[in-house]
Amino acid sequence: MKTFDFGIVGLGVMGRNLLLNMADQKHAVAGLDLDTEKVLSLTQEANPQHQIKATTEVKEFLELLKQPRAIMILVPAGKPVDTVIQSLLPHLDKGDIIIDGGNTYFTDTDRRFTELSAKGIHFFGMGISGGEKGARFGPSLMPGGNKEAYERLRPIFESIAAKVDGEPCVEYLGNGSAGNYVKMAHNGIEYGIMQLISEVYDLMKRGYGLDDSTIQKVFEDWNDTELQSYLIEIIGHILKKTDTDGQKLINVISDWAKSKGTGKWTSQNGMDLEVPLPTIDAAVAMRNMSKNKPERIEASAKLVWNAEQGNTDLPSAIEALKGALHFSILITYAQGLALLTKASQEYNYDLNLETIAKIWRGGCIIRSVVLEDFRQAYAKNGELKNILLDDTIAKAINENQSSIRSTVQFAVQKGIPIAGLMNSLAYFDAYRSEKLPTSLIQAQRDYFGAHTYERIDTNGIFHTEWND
Numbered sequence: 001m002k003t004f005d006f007g008i009v010g011l012g013v014m015g016r017n018l019l020l021n022m023a024d025q026k027h028a029v030a031g032l033d034l035d036t037e038k039v040l041s042l043t044q045e046a047n048p049q050h051q052i053k054a055t056t057e058v059k060e061f062l063e064l065l066k067q068p069r070a071i072m073i074l075v076p077a078g079k080p081v082d083t084v085i086q087s088l089l090p091h092l093d094k095g096d097i098i099i100d101g102g103n104t105y106f107t108d109t110d111r112r113f114t115e116l117s118a119k120g121i122h123f124f125g126m127g128i129s130g131g132e133k134g135a136r137f138g139p140s141l142m143p144g145g146n147k148e149a150y151e152r153l154r155p156i157f158e159s160i161a162a163k164v165d166g167e168p169c170v171e172y173l174g175n176g177s178a179g180n181y182v183k184m185a186h187n188g189i190e191y192g193i194m195q196l197i198s199e200v201y202d203l204m205k206r207g208y209g210l211d212d213s214t215i216q217k218v219f220e221d222w223n224d225t226e227l228q229s230y231l232i233e234i235i236g237h238i239l240k241k242t243d244t245d246g247q248k249l250i251n252v253i254s255d256w257a258k259s260k261g262t263g264k265w266t267s268q269n270g271m272d273l274e275v276p277l278p279t280i281d282a283a284v285a286m287r288n289m290s291k292n293k294p295e296r297i298e299a300s301a302k303l304v305w306n307a308e309q310g311n312t313d314l315p316s317a318i319e320a321l322k323g324a325l326h327f328s329i330l331i332t333y334a335q336g337l338a339l340l341t342k343a344s345q346e347y348n349y350d351l352n353l354e355t356i357a358k359i360w361r362g363g364c365i366i367r368s369v370v371l372e373d374f375r376q377a378y379a380k381n382g383e384l385k386n387i388l389l390d391d392t393i394a395k396a397i398n399e400n401q402s403s404i405r406s407t408v409q410f411a412v413q414k415g416i417p418i419a420g421l422m423n424s425l426a427y428f429d430a431y432r433s434e435k436l437p438t439s440l441i442q443a444q445r446d447y448f449g450a451h452t453y454e455r456i457d458t459n460g461i462f463h464t465e466w467n468d
C-alpha cells in the first residue's frame with residue numbers, strides 16, 4: 001500500500017501507453033478505469049519487470065499511491081474530466097496533484113485550477129503530443145500549473161518524454177492553463193502545416209499530373225532537406241501504403257476531414273487577442289469546406305474554369321513547390337508563436353518561447369528541424385516580437401519568396417485551391433508592408449458611422465462630414 005509513484009485514470013490507448021512508458025522507466029504506476037476489460041488488458045500487456053497495478057475501484061487506486069499523490073486523468077476533454085475529479089475529491093488530501101492530460105480548452109483548466117487550489121489540491125493542465133506511439137515511447141509534454149508542485153512530477157515526466165540531444169521534451173511552462181494553451185497553439189500550427197502539405201500534394205497531382213509513387217518519392221527526398229519534419233516524413237509512408245487490392249490506399253480515402261476543435265479554438269482565440277493567424281484560419285475553414293461534399297459536387301458542375309495547358313519544366317516546378325512549402329510552414333509557425341507571445345502577456349503565463357521551441361523539437365506532431373533554429377533565435381533574443389524578424393529565419397523566408405509567388409500564380413491559373421499557401425503569402429506581404437490600405441477602412445467607418453479616425457500628420461481623434 002502507498003508504494004506506487006504515480007496514478008493514471010483512464011486506460012484508453014493514451015492512458016495505457018503512458019502508463020507502460022512510465023513502467024518501462026522503472027516507476028511503479030497504478031491505473032484506474034471503470035471498464036474491467038481495459039484493466040485486464042493492461043495487466044496482460046505488462047511484463048514481469050513492470051510494477052503495475054490496475055483496478056476499477058477508486059478507493060483501492062488511491063490507497064496504492066504514495067503521498068502527496070500524483071494522478072493523471074486521461075479521459076475525453078469536457079464533462080468527463082469534471083466527473084473524474086468529483087469522484088476522486090472526497091478521498092484526496094491537501095498537497096495531492098491532479099494532472100489533466102487531455103486536449104482541454106484552457107479556460108476549463110483555469111476554472112478547475114482555481115476550484116482545486118481553494119481545496120489545497122494542485123491542478124495541472126498538460127498538453128501531450130505525439131499520438132499513441134509518442135505516449136508509449138516518448139511524447140512532448142507541455143505542463144502548466146503550480147511551479148513548486150511540478151518538482152514532484154519532474155523526474156517522472158523527464159524520464160518518459162522524448163529526448164533531443166539528451167534533453168527531455170518537457171519543461172514547466174507556466175501558471176494555470178499555460179500548458180493547455182501552448183498545446184492548443186501547437187495544434188493550430190499542426191492544422192496549418194497539414195493543410196499546406198495537402199495543397200502542395202494537390203498541386204503535384206492535379207496541377208502537374210504526377211502519380212502517387214512519384215509524389216511519394218518527392219516527399220521522401222524532401223525529408224532529407226530543410227523541410228525535415230514528422231509531418232513530411234509520414235507523407236512518404238502514407239503514399240506508399242496500398243489497399244488489399246494493391247491500389248494506393250490514399251485514393252480511396254474520402255476527402256472530408258473531421259476535427260476535434262483545437263484548430264478552431266486557436267483561430268477563435270487569435271481573433272479574441274487580435275493576433276492575425278490567416279494560415280491557421282484557412283486550415284480550419286478548408287476542413288469545414290471539405291465537409292460539404294454534396295454541395296461541392298453540385299458547384300463543380302456549374303462553376304467551371306478551363307485552365308490553360310502550359311509547358312512545365314518539372315524539376316524547377318518541384319523546386320518551387322518545395323520553397324513555397326518551406327516558406328509557408330515558417331509563416332505558420334510565426335503565426336502560432338506570435339499568438340503565444342500575446343497570450344503570455346494577456347493571461348500572465350510568463351511563457352518562455354525558447355523553452356517551447358526546445359520541447360517541440362522532439363516527440364510532438366509539429367517536430368521539425370526548424371524548431372532548433374527557433375530555439376536559437378529566442379536564445380539570442382528573448383524579446384523577439386515575431387520569429388520572422390530573426391536574421392536566420394528572415395533569410396530563409398526571403399530566399400523562398402520567388403517560389404511562393406510562382407506557386408501561387410500557377411495554382412491560381414490552374415484553379416487549384418490553395419487557401420493555406422495564399423494566406424501565408426498574404427500574411428507575409430501585409431506584415432512587411434510599411435503602409436497598408438487600412439486608411440481607407442478608417443475613412444469608410446467614419447463616413448457611414450462617424451466612428452472617427454486618426455491622422456499621420458497630427459495627433460488627435462478626427463471626424464469629417466464627408467458629404468459636404
Ligand code: 6PG
Binds near residue numbers: 190365
Ligand atoms: C497531438 C495531436 C493530437 C490529436 C489532434 C487531432 O499533438 O498528438 O494534435 O492531440 O491527434 O488533436 O486533432 P483533430 O481531430 O482536430 O484533427
